[in-house]
Amino acid sequence: MTIEVRVPALPESVSDGVIVAWHKRPGDAIARDEALVDIETDKVVLEVPAPNDGVLDSILIKSGDTVVADQVIGIINDGAMATAMQAGAVTVAAETAGDRLASAGPAARKLLADYDLDPERITGTGRDGRITKADVLSFLRSRPAETGTTGRPPPTEAEPPRVTPGLPEVDEDRPQRRVPMSRLRARIAERMLHASQSTAMLTTFNEVNMQPVMELRSRHKEAFEQQHGVRLGFMSFFVRAAAEALKRHPDINASIDGDEIVYHGFCDIGVAIGTERGLVVPILRNAEYMSLAEIETYILEFANKARDGRLEMEDITGGTFTISNGGVFGSMLSTPILNPPQSAILGMHKILDRPVAENGEVVIRPIMYVALTYDHRIVDGKSAVTFLKTIKELLEEPASMLLEI
Numbered sequence: 001m002t003i004e005v006r007v008p009a010l011p012e013s014v015s016d017g018v019i020v021a022w023h024k025r026p027g028d029a030i031a032r033d034e035a036l037v038d039i040e041t042d043k044v045v046l047e048v049p050a051p052n053d054g055v056l057d058s059i060l061i062k063s064g065d066t067v068v069a070d071q072v073i074g075i076i077n078d079g080a081m082a083t084a085m086q087a088g089a090v091t092v093a094a095e096t097a098g099d100r101l102a103s104a105g106p107a108a109r110k111l112l113a114d115y116d117l118d119p120e121r122i123t124g125t126g127r128d129g130r131i132t133k134a135d136v137l138s139f140l141r142s143r144p145a146e147t148g149t150t151g152r153p154p155p156t157e158a159e160p161p162r163v164t165p166g167l168p169e170v171d172e173d174r175p176q177r178r179v180p181m182s183r184l185r186a187r188i189a190e191r192m193l194h195a196s197q198s199t200a201m202l203t204t205f206n207e208v209n210m211q212p213v214m215e216l217r218s219r220h221k222e223a224f225e226q227q228h229g230v231r232l233g234f235m236s237f238f239v240r241a242a243a244e245a246l247k248r249h250p251d252i253n254a255s256i257d258g259d260e261i262v263y264h265g266f267c268d269i270g271v272a273i274g275t276e277r278g279l280v281v282p283i284l285r286n287a288e289y290m291s292l293a294e295i296e297t298y299i300l301e302f303a304n305k306a307r308d309g310r311l312e313m314e315d316i317t318g319g320t321f322t323i324s325n326g327g328v329f330g331s332m333l334s335t336p337i338l339n340p341p342q343s344a345i346l347g348m349h350k351i352l353d354r355p356v357a358e359n360g361e362v363v364i365r366p367i368m369y370v371a372l373t374y375d376h377r378i379v380d381g382k383s384a385v386t387f388l389k390t391i392k393e394l395l396e397e398p399a400s401m402l403l404e405i
Helices: 078-086 097-103 106-114 133-142 183-198 211-228 235-248 292-307 381-396 398-402
Strands: 002-006 017-022 035-040 045-049 054-059 072-077 201-209 254-257 260-263 269-271 273-275 278-280 321-325 344-348 352-358 361-375
Touching (some): 017 106, 035 106, 211 292, 211 361, 235 292, 273 292, 344 381, 361 381, 381 398
Parallel strands (some): 269 321
Antiparallel strands (some): 002 072, 035 045, 054 072, 352 361
C-alpha cells in the first residue's frame, strides 16, 4: 500500500514554504516519525516526520521548490519494508552518515545540504553528539575556501544579477557577493516595512536604576541556579514587570482588528531572540502566572530551539506584547519597531554606570535606558508614559513586584 507524504498545515499568516532538504532518497527505508524532509517557511523551518514505516518510493517535489499546505510531496510504500530489509537495503548502525544527518537540527541539515558536506567529517557538540548549526559553521570556517560546493547553481551569463540604481560599480578589484534573501529575512523586511507604513509609531523613554535588581540577583543567583537548574538573568525581571504593568494598563495590552480594538485578558509576551537566520520572537504564554524560574526555563528552551532551528509554529505565533533586548549587543538606546498587530514593544538596553542625583548628592548607579514604542492610534501618550513609569517603579522595587504588593 502506498502512503502520501503531505505538507503539514500552515498558519493563516503563512501561505507557502520551500523544500529545504530531503533526508532520505527513493529506495531508503524509513521509520514512523523519523525526520523525512525540512520545509522552510517565512517564520521557521518545519521538520516533517515520516507518517508510516516503509520505503520512500518517490520524491515528487525536489529541494528548492515551493509548496503549499496539504500538497503531496512524496510517496511511501509501506509494504516494501520487509523486502528492503531482506535485500540488505537497510543497515542498522549507531553512527552512520544517515543517522547523524537525521539527528542534526533543521538549520544544520540545511547547511550540510547546501555545502554538500559529509556529516561524518563534523564533530557534533550537541546532546548525544548531535550536530548543531554552530558545528557546521565552525567546520566551514576551518576549511580552505572552496568553490562549487554551495549546493546551489551559480549565476549564469544568461541571467545577470539585478542591479539596484546607486549600488557601487563592481570590477575584479572590487568584488561583491550576492546571496538569495532567506524567507525569514524577507518576511522580517516585509513586516518592518508594513509596521512603519500602517501604524502611528511613537517612542517614549525612561531610565531604570538597576542596582536593586542587580543586588537581589547577586545575593540569590547561586541558590537559584542550584534550585531550578537555570541561571537568573535580567529578562525574567522585565517579563514579570511587563506582565504586571500590562494588568494595570490594559490599553497597552491591546490590538486593532479592523475597526475594533481587542483588549486581551492575558499576557502572552514575546521575547525577541537573534539567530543567524534572523530575528524570531517566541511567546511566553500566560506570562502573568509564571515565576522567575519558569520564565528563565522557557527562555533557555526557546533559545536552544532557535539556535538549532527547531522552533515550531505554535512557539512564535500570537503574542500580545514584545520585549527586545538590544543591550546584549551593546546598544545604549534605540527605538524598537512594533510587531503588528501588537500595540507596543519594550526595548531594553545596556546597563552602564552613570552619575545621578539622590537626596541632593551625585552618586554613581547602574542605569539602563528603556524605550516603549507604541501605536498612537490606540495608545495615548499619557498611557504610554505611565506604563513605562510603572515598569521603572517595579524594577526599582523588585520586592514589591515579587510579593505582589
